Amino acid sequence: MHTIEKQVLRTGPFAALIAEAVRVGDTVYLSGAVSVDDNGEVLHPGDLEAQMTQCYNAISATLAEFDADLSNIVDETWFVTDVAEAMANLESVFGARAVAFGEQPAITQTCVEVSALVMPELVIEIKAVARV
Numbered sequence: 001m002h003t004i005e006k007q008v009l010r011t012g013p014f015a016a017l018i019a020e021a022v023r024v025g026d027t028v029y030l031s032g033a034v035s036v037d038d039n040g041e042v043l044h045p046g047d048l049e050a051q052m053t054q055c056y057n058a059i060s061a062t063l064a065e066f067d068a069d070l071s072n073i074v075d076e077t078w079f080v081t082d083v084a085e086a087m088a089n090l091e092s093v094f095g096a097r098a099v100a101f102g103e104q105p106a107i108t109q110t111c112v113e114v115s116a117l118v119m120p121e122l123v124i125e126i127k128a129v130a131r132v
Contacts, residue, residue, distance in 0.1 A: 009065050012058075013040030021062050026132055028066050032079065032125040033058040034117065045121035048085060049092045055126040056100035063130060070100055072130040075108045079125040083113035086124075 007023040010016075013036065021030045035043045035054035044050035056070065063069055080086050086093050101107070117125050 007066075009062065011062070011065070012036075013038060021066070023066060023132070028063070028068065028072075028130045028132055030059060030062055030128045030130065032127040033062070034119070034122050034125050036119075042119050042121040046123055048080070048089065048123050049096045051122065051124050052093065052096040052126070053099070055124060056096070059126065059128055060100075063132075066130075066132050068130055068132045072132055073101075073105075073107050073128045074131055075129040076110075077127045078109070078111045079114045079117065079127070080111060081114060081117060081123045083111060086111065 004024055008019045009021045009023075010018075011020050018031050021028050023029075033055040035051035035058075037043055043054050059073075060070055063072060078086075097105075117123070
């Protein structure tokens, strides 16, 4: 059996439960980022744009551990609790994304509506894959 070499990063309030990211070769797989503080408390309850900004800040901090940044992301998935709200507020939603990546980033993107996230006050979780 072939063993895969992995570099595992465990940080933050949920480090005992999940890896923040796993690097295999030149690919980094990031766990879903949510809007929480260092104690695991939800920041910006119910505020989609503010939670997105916090998610991107968390993703950026995780990537920095691999000497990378948001420009290394090749794919992202948004898990939202209300896709109708996200689509009704496209300007602010994609504005928050543009602040993180710039206009028209060279990444693939998927948006999926889910019935709930891990904490009821969360409205978005962002999962990403990066090449480093």
